[in-house]
Amino acid sequence: MFDSTAVKSILLFSLYYASVVSAAVFTVGVGKDETTGRKGIGFDPSVIMPSAGDQIVFEFRSGVHSVVESTFEDPCTPKPGGFNGGVHTVADDLDVDATGLPTVTLLVNDSQPLWQAGGKCYLGGVLAANPTSSQTAAGFKENASKAGSAPVNATSTSSNTPAQTAPASSPNTNSNSAVGFVLDRVVASALGLGLLGMVTGIF
16 A cells, blocks of 8 residues: 555656656757847847746857856956856858757746846847846847947867767856756656556556
8 A cells, every 4th residue: 555645745756757748948049140140249149038947959050159147237348157158169151050069057946036148238138038027128238338349258269060969967057046057957847757657556
């Protein structure tokens, strides 16, 4: 005999982690002009609204590009201890939407605002995730334009071929408390689904 309370707990645990598997994925082009769809400065799209458990996949286009976490007030200065996607060099002769481009993936843990900046931050190379009515995407970009021409410095540098993708366990996926590791959640989800199958087989 199985204790009904224990069975209910296992089911709730399984369903919670199963929901992570179905989370949305936001693919953001780094070094792509969102107005023209061509290679350029900034992020495409430059504003997203992810929920807890969603993934943000930064896909690096031709050229030398970076992405680091910053703050609304100081968009072009890396946030201490914040996410650092590194510097990625991609061949110039590739199409803007070529396959196998290098990527870095973030997992969003809550719905708090996240502010990201590229190497050309002061020219509008910024990404606003979950902006608010008081801290808007337009205000973030305006603050960036006042930062001057100093480039944003990522703390790690990598040279990637188009076929390479940063693994989830890489330091490039590290961030503050708003971001976690994708791999950990996927493994946990698989365990949860396995438990759900086991419990279902009991009845």
